[in-house]
Amino acid sequence: MRVTLHVNGRAYARDVEDRLLLSDFLRHELGLRGTHVGCEHGVCGACTVLVDGAAVRSCLVLAVQVDGAALRTVEGLAATDGALSPLQSAFREHHGLQCGFCTPGILMSATEALDRGELTDRQAINELLSGHLCRCTGYVGIVEAIAAAVGLPPAEEQAL
Amino acid sequence: MKPAPLRYVRPQSVAEACAALHAEPEAKVIAGGQSLMPLLNFRLAVPEVLVDLAGIPGLRGIVVAEDSVEVGAMTTQRALERDADALAACPLLALALPHVGHTTTRNRGTVGGSIAHADAAAELPCVLACLDGSVIVAGQGASRQQAAAGLFVTHLTSALAADEVLTAVRFPVLADSWRFAFHEVTQRHGDYAMTMIACAADVVAGRIVEVRIAAGAIADRPLRLTEAEQAVVAGVELGEVRRIAEASIEPSGSPHAPAAYRRALVGALVVRCLEQVLAA
Numbered sequence: 001m002r003v004t005l006h007v008n009g010r011a012y013a014r015d016v017e018d019r020l021l022l023s024d025f026l027r028h029e030l031g032l033r034g035t036h037v038g039c040e041h042g043v044c045g046a047c048t049v050l051v052d053g054a055a056v057r058s059c060l061v062l063a064v065q066v067d068g069a070a071l072r073t074v075e076g077l078a079a080t081d082g083a084l085s086p087l088q089s090a091f092r093e094h095h096g097l098q099c100g101f102c103t104p105g106i107l108m109s110a111t112e113a114l115d116r117g118e119l120t121d122r123q124a125i126n127e128l129l130s131g132h133l134c135r136c137t138g139y140v141g142i143v144e145a146i147a148a149a150v151g152l153p154p155a156e157e158q159a160l
Numbered sequence: 161m162k163p164a165p166l167r168y169v170r171p172q173s174v175a176e177a178c179a180a181l182h183a184e185p186e187a188k189v190i191a192g193g194q195s196l197m198p199l200l201n202f203r204l205a206v207p208e209v210l211v212d213l214a215g216i217p218g219l220r221g222i223v224v225a226e227d228s229v230e231v232g233a234m235t236t237q238r239a240l241e242r243d244a245d246a247l248a249a250c251p252l253l254a255l256a257l258p259h260v261g262h263t264t265t266r267n268r269g270t271v272g273g274s275i276a277h278a279d280a281a282a283e284l285p286c287v288l289a290c291l292d293g294s295v296i297v298a299g300q301g302a303s304r305q306q307a308a309a310g311l312f313v314t315h316l317t318s319a320l321a322a323d324e325v326l327t328a329v330r331f332p333v334l335a336d337s338w339r340f341a342f343h344e345v346t347q348r349h350g351d352y353a354m355t356m357i358a359c360a361a362d363v364v365a366g367r368i369v370e371v372r373i374a375a376g377a378i379a380d381r382p383l384r385l386t387e388a389e390q391a392v393v394a395g396v397e398l399g400e401v402r403r404i405a406e407a408s409i410e411p412s413g414s415p416h417a418p419a420a421y422r423r424a425l426v427g428a429l430v431v432r433c434l435e436q437v438l439a440a
Contacts, residue, residue: 001168018168018210021201040161041198045264054238054267060197061268064168065190065212109264130349131262 001064007032008076016063023047025063026073034074034104038133045132048105049073055112057105074104077111087111087149096145098136106132110146119150163200166207170215174298174325177211182300182323184209189325191234191273194265195282219272219327224249228293228330233272237284238263240271250331252291252360255342256283262350276326278311278318278381281352283344284329285312286376289384290358293331299324312381338362339440341433344376345425347416353377354417355425359433361392368392368438375426378411385409388430398434402427 004013007030014029021040026032026049038044040059047058050072077085084092087110097103106129113119113128125146129139144155171177181187188207190196191214199205213219219234222243229250231240237260240246240253247254260266260274260283274284275295287293288308295306297320311319320326344356355377362370371392373385388405396404406427413419 017165019163019166019200021162024162041201042194042265045262048264051268055264056268057264059201060194060265062163062168062193062197062210064170065193065214113263127258127349128263131264
């Protein structure tokens with residue numbers, strides 16, 4: 001089936017098999033390999049992208065289902081001159097990533113939640129992150145990065 | 161981890177969708193796909209045709225009436241979660257919806273899809289069973305209303321015929337004197353629940369005069385704990401209600417939640433819900 005859509009403001013049209021996952025469409029058909037594929041059954045959150053502004057798992061969507069939609073992927077977060085978005089900068093500043101595999105998905109979920117003003121406290125950030133698996137860092141740096149991007153005060157230092 | 165070859169169709173009306181399902185016995189409806197897509201990726205489900213309801217106008221939207229909140233089948237769980245009027249009219253939804261998967265799955269997962277999928281560990285079927293709600297079903301003939309009692313046949317199987325389409329879900333609105341509670345236990349927030357309890361109670365002068373208690377994830381479909389309900393209304397003290405609730409079920413076990421543990425969870429969550437509605 002023919003799929004016509006916009007990704008990061010650019011128009012694409014491709015003829016694809018009906019069964020093709022959106023995650024594979026982005027990576028293999030469009031060459032946008034910033035979207036990572038972890039579990040392919042909706043558990044790890046690494047493949048999260050924005051479809052018409054809503055963060056969804058691209059491994060749980062067929063490409064043919066989003067015909068006509070406007071998508072945003074991690075490649076679309078930085079400015080055209082390469083300047084990182086405030087959220088991306090906060091991840092760099094607060095060591096919010098180590099191997100970086102889970103990072104694109106987290107950035108896309110957090111981008112939607114930031115835009116909607118839903119991250120009012122650390123509990124909201126924790127709940128957002130419950131849908132994303134990170135196996136390197138633990139979540140402290142990730143939470144601090146998002147908290148900084150929201151404008152929450154830094155966490156109090158814990159006595160060791 | 162990829163779906164088997166399939167054909168995708170996108171009907172423009174409910175009648176067209178029903179006709180497509182009628183014509184092709186190995187067809188399957190896809191709504192938001194947040195439960196179906198993992199099954200397709202694992203090839204646990206291998207339909208020849210996927211009938212997507214997303215292109216049908218009129219299946220999205222929420223109507224808050226005096227006696228019910230009627231939710232169009234293709235309304236996302238997230239849209240319902242953000243509808244303050246619907247949540248005020250049906251507070252049990254406000255308590256249960258945050259437990260449904262994660263925000264990213266609720267962004268795409270639909271209310272009708274969750275009900276029609278009839279997962280024994282899903283929250284919305286448990287809520288519908290607790291509230292004695294119903295669904296509107298379209299088929300080859302006239303559409304019909306199907307009560308929650310009788311809708312959930314077994315795990316992943318509803319009473320809908322293969323060529324029927326669920327078009328709306330009706331959550332009853334109860335009087336102001338009703339109080340609600342919803343609790344579940346999961347290994348991590350958003351995971352499948354090991355046990356959940358939904359509770360609606362009519363509390364008059366500090367006493368429960370009517371109560372509905374539904375349990376999810378302990379059998380092949382949501383169960384109403386009728387013996388415990390009767391005991392509560394009869395004024396039996398909570399410790400004994402707990403024992404009655406635990407004795408009334410025969411939960412299955414899993415590596416993470418053996419049957420005895422699941423039984424104890426049911427008792428604990430029933431008491432937690434009842435204490436909450438009495439304190440409200």
